[in-house]
Amino acid sequence: MSDDPSERTPTRRRLLVAGTGAAAATGLLAGCAGDASDEPSVGSSNASDSAVDAPDGGTSDGDDAGGDTADAWTASLAPVGDVSFESVPERVAVYDLLSADIAVAYGNADAITSLGFDAAVGGESLSAYYERLDGVDPDWDGLAQLNSGNAGVNVDSELLYELDSDLHLIDPALVTSFDGWARDDVEAIGDAVGPWFGNNYSRRHGDPPAAWEDAYAYYTVWEVAERVAAVFRADARYEALAAVYEDLLATIEADLPPADDRPTVAMAIFIDGTFYPTAANASGYATAHVRPFGVEDAFAGEEITFETTYDYEAMLTFDPDVLLHPYGLASHYSVSDAREALSEHPIGSEITAVAEGRVYASGVPMQGPIITLFQSEMTAKQLFPDQFGEWSEYAGGPYPEIPEDERLFDRDRVAEVIRGDV
Structure with a gap:
């Protein structure tokens, strides 16, 4: 066998990859470009009158879309496009928490082979929420850490060959933005190991690498989840979880006060006297837990990038009613320490959110x-305690226990769905 990873033969678990107008060997297809609203509403991109029910709520195409087996089915997600499968993936490489959360949602936590960063830290962040779901307790021990870089991102392609995953639930466009990676490298892994299926730039509607622009589309959390459900034949789980979310949104919308009575909100990480802001109403699933509340962004009109920072004086000028601190649950950021530092600073203490005790740990x-279910409930209580109940004095650890009559969604139903009782 060649020592060149790109020349290795496909693994025994290699999934069938096929689609219109693309080379099956690469596992990468040019997806539909344009706005996500133009995409089909179902997870399978070629659902038709001939589609029939498949196990666990998926669909298999009666016209044999895969070409080689009557049991093949197709899923679609930009930028990879159509990917056909002949078996549910048993080993899944994951980079970000969104993809890990989706795999857990569909009962496939045991299939996860990796996380992008420290698995213990990432797993702890996820498990902080899962703590409140009976029987949902993924084991994060032994997962590979894909990124070994410190100041930057360093992902070794050899590690992906060694993991031998059936599926890379990772955006290939993101991978080609890493140092040392080219599209040929991504295609070689898609060919020899398993296909790619991910969409990262929907996070903030960021610009993908130029080579992927024409194939890119932006999705909501739920649109990504729906399309990944087709991969795992988990359409029924997706529909059940989406129904819980729709009920949650209806509860929120029914009790929201008039726009004039809503607080101004700033989202910012606070480190050593410096604020690193995020636009609260920005497009993308990064703020999916804030946008439904229709609050005024304290940074409105500012051009915010990843390099933007503010000092105490600037934050006092913005003077938000509420300050939401991202990565505030079960992470290395201590929002309790941030609150204390702000309240003891002569200028920081004058910020309305600080003076009124409304600096909160927010989510990932x-x-x-x-x-998203938990973070939407959390945000509702932080922004509108009179309508949705007080948020706890969170000082670390898992998502706080909320009395049953004050919960905004049914934990038992979510746990049932994850366990397969749909």
Whole structure:
């Protein structure tokens, strides 16, 4: 066998990859470009009158879309396009928490082979929410860490060959933005190991690498979750979780106060006297837990990038009623320490959110369907305690226990769906 990873023969678990107008060997197809609203509403991109029910709520195409087996089915997600499968993936490489959360949602936690960063830290962040779901307790031990970089991102392609995953639930466009990676490298892994199926730039509607622009589309959390459900033949689980979310949104919308009575909100990480802001109403699933509340962004009109920072004086000028601190649950950020530092600073203490005790631990931007449910409930209580109940004095650890009559969604139903009782 060649020592060149790109020349290795496909693994025994290699999934069938096929689609219109693309080379099956690469596992990468040019997807539909344009706005996600132009995409089909179902997870399978070629659903038709000939589609029939398949196990666990998926669909298999009666016209044999895969070409080689009557049991093949197709899923679609930009930028990879159509990918056909002949078996549910048993080993799944994951980079971000959104993809891990989706895999857990569909009962495939045991299939996960990796996370992008420290698995213990990432797993702890996810498990902080899962703690409140009976019987949902993924084991994060032994997962590979894909990124070994410190200041930057360093992902070794050899590790992906060694993991031998049936599916890379990772955006190939993101991977080609890493140092040392080219599209040929991604295609070689798609050919020899398993296909790619991910969409990262929907997080903030960011610009993908130029080579992927024409194939890219932006999706919501739930649109990504729906399309990944087709991969795992988990359409029924997706529909059940989406129904819980729709009920949650209806509860929120029914009790929202008039726009004039809503607080101004700033989202920012606070480190050593510096604020690193996020636009609260920005497009993308990073703020999916904030946008439904229709609040005024304290940074409205500002051009915010990843390089934007503010000092105490600037934050006092913005003077938000509420300050939401991303990555505030079960992470290395201590929002309790941030609150203390702000309240003891002569200028920081004058910020309305600080003076009124409304600096809150907020959630992770890379949120899948389960996390979005919790983070939407959390945000409702932080922004509108009179309508949705007080948020706890969170000081670390798992998502706080909320009395049953004050919960905004049914934990038992979510846990049932994840366990397969749909």
